[in-house]
Amino acid sequence: MAAPLLIGAGAGFSGDRVDAAGPVVRTLAARRMPACLIYETLAERTLALAQLARRSDPEAGYEPLLPDLLAPVLGECLEHGIRIVSNFGAANPPAAARRILALARELGLRAPRIAIVRGDDLSSPAHRAMLREAIGPRLDEIEVASANAYIGAEPIAAALAAGAEIVVAGRVADPSLAVGPAMAHHGWRADDWTRLARATMAGHLLECGAQVTGGYFADPGMKDVPDVHEPGFPIAQVAEDGSCEVFKADHTGGCVTLRTVKEQLLYEVHDPAAYLTPDVIADIAEAEVSEVAPDRVRLAGVRGHPRPDRLKVNVCFEDGWLAEGEISYAGRGAEARARLAGDIVRRRLAGMLDVRIDLIGCVSVFADDAGRMKERIEPGDARDVRMRAAARHADRRVAERLAREVTALYTCGPAGGGGVRTSVRARLDTLSCFVPREAVPTSFEMAA
């Protein structure tokens, strides 16, 4: 039976800590076992922004933090045979591969063997008819910024089997970043549903980085986390049967407990019996977790069902402008003054913009755009309240009116308002659809 594979997580989203991977790689190297490192850095919005960046610069469009993420660990990974797999190629995997080669030169390292995964990008005119069929006439009304299929682990596994040391992908499904290395290492078939499902859930536990090791978990007095300022990032040990144990980098803070694992296991899951990925339908309805050692949790009982026939596609498009403005009120009468400020902005913009008003410090993020929750809450006497107004409009100049009305509260609004901040930003929106798997061929090629 093949030795288990260690899969470490170096990042859980675009914008994650760039010092997280160092302790993970040192731990992987110290274990002297087959190992790889994955970085998950793509969200719906990230990819659309990357696509727009590539349009203005053909060498842009990959994860902007790529050199910062890789520089601290690239040498150690190459030295210890730790393969790197990531979706940090975003909208431009070939440019990301060139940047990695340049980084290796800057660091005085040998050139790594880099594979580029292809097939997820459906934004070219050749795919227009397929998207039109999947989305319908709505597609004709929008200016597509990006269109990407969520592709699976197979091209990653094939690239690793062909000797790639670094695999640069765009929109692969997050858990597939872990499934690919496990497939390649253990030699699993692409229809070994049980094993693929187990590795998928290992990948799911890893894909958000510290979210399984005490990040996004602490609630003082209820759920305390040791050294919460530096949670170690997670590592999964994936056995030949696909089952896994999750632990964290050595000499770090954070924790891996039944509670942290359960929270992450159910994160962004809908029907637990049918967690859909391009690789498999994973079923965690009967899953169990057990603590096998301090900060080490075993996941068992995951089942697998044949993968979906269709792949999910996200189409991002620019959709007008979002304007926001905020102003603070403090002391006696602060809440009443903040409420009055909101009323003033709304009345000034009546008939022009549908304005959402939040009273930060009283009622904001739990509330709804229509203001139903705010209406329900009796005015109180909060002493430190920030009024936030937000609206969207297709025309930038109209959206900007909101920012100007909030700014004008300085001299025309209620007494004592301060700290105005405003912003007007382009909005991106997303449509999702499904396309036949056969219509999205995937492949890899080695970077020159």
Next chain:
Amino acid sequence: MSAATRAVPLYRLAHGRTGDKGNRSNVSVIAYRPGDFALLVAQVTEARVAEAFAHRRPSQVRRYLLPKLHAMNFVIDDVLDGGVNGSLNLDSHGKSLAFLLLDMTIEVPTLEEK
């Protein structure tokens, strides 16, 4: 229920995390103590969760039970004002919503305290 009960915030009995996909939110509710799971199953119902989110006009609330994890998963449709890219909410992902759900009150029997 004839025995005396007292009202306890769900927050004291369970923890949870919110996830989002498009305009759909999911919230896990995980019992701190396995012994409380049955109580949660009885009281944290789809109807009560729909009520907690009523101001966001959920089109559907579904509950999935994971007894081996002493957990349940709520899938709440159309409560994100269009989702991460469409909402005017500061928290456009709805990441804070687990704590809205955990605000719910649970009636705990007082006579059989552990």
